[in-house]
Amino acid sequence: MGLESLSKLYLPAIEQELHAVIDRAFTSDYHELRFMLTYHLGWEGGKAGPEAQGKRIRPLLVLLCAGASVPDNFSDSQTTMWKKALPAAASVELLHNFSLIHDDIQDHSPLRRGRPTVWMEWGIPQAINAGDTMFSLAQIAMLNLIDQVDFHTVLKANQLLNQTCLSLTQGQFLDISYESETIIPLEAYWPMITGKTAALLSTCTALGALISDTTSEVQSAFHDFGHFLGLAFQAQDDLLGLWGNHEQIGKSTTSDLVSGKKSLPVLYGLSQNGAFSQRWLAGPIQPEDAQAVALLLEKEGAKIYTQQVTDTLTQRALTALETALPTKNENGQALFELANSLLNRRS
Helix, strand or coil: CCHHHHHHHHHHHHHHHHHHHHHHHCCHHHHHHHHHHHHHCCCCCCCCCHHHHCCCHHHHHHHHHHHHCCCCCCHHHHHHHHHHCHHHHHHHHHHHHHHHHHHHHHCCCCEECCEECHHHHHCHHHHHHHHHHHHHHHHHHHHHHHHCCCHHHHHHHHHHHHHHHHHHHHHHHHHHHHHCCCCCCHHHHHHHHHHHHHHHHHHHHHHHHHHCCCCHHHHHHHHHHHHHHHHHHHHHHHHHHHHCCHHHHCCCCCHHHHHCCCCHHHHHHHHCCCHHHHHHHCCCCCHHHHHHHHHHHHHCCHHHHHHHHHHHHHHHHHHHHHHHCCCCCHHHHHHHHHHHHHHCCCC
């Protein structure tokens, strides 16, 4: 089976696990709070459905890495290991959605996946509480591993989860802090996106390897795969945010410049101290000026630089995955397929 076939098997199981975690947590007294979570997860409310749910990439990575880590001579385990990893898959998806609810508040975002955000529908205080509820459920979901693996593995999985929580908040701290700075150095970009993007992806890949009880060396290689996958994905997202197809990426390619986002191309352009830097320092970029400013960035080499960085990080991610999987079962092959689909977007 390839990625498409495995996704058809894994994704419904992930949804079922998520539903189970949420259903066990609420009595009828908290119907509205439960609805806030199911609305955000794309299950209920206006325009509910696959488009509102997102792609569930993070839990899918957990299950694929768990199955891929099983040696070829343990064929029976390959077909069942992913089921043992379902509590961890649900946990990372809940944690991801906790961060999205809070990010939407902090970024004043009115929409997510084409629908009003939780804070727009219920107000900031209740949205903060909904995010905190999602965070708590992520912790509970991970503890459900106790029915699947040994106690030591459960403790290590929870240590990974909580370290990731810290990294997410640290990355968000830097992102918010940078909003008030006109210029930050190029190297400041990396700790920010390590926290905001790479930390959770590396935890997803490491969790899969941990649950399948691989060696520490293999777990480290899976962690590196997720880390570089996250860095490459974010660098590419910054590239597409300026030079992608706005209809396919779902937002205007001028919005990052207008909002003053400290993306990788922008920080590279600022480091060149050229015409782009002068325009940036002159004041906020208006929508009608954004295309001309993007052209300045491109002429100063920001587009080529960002693509080169993305390509380098992509190769490091794939090399780490090759190290983790010298031989590939069907889950391993699907992992390479998924990585290539994520890292070779052009729109």
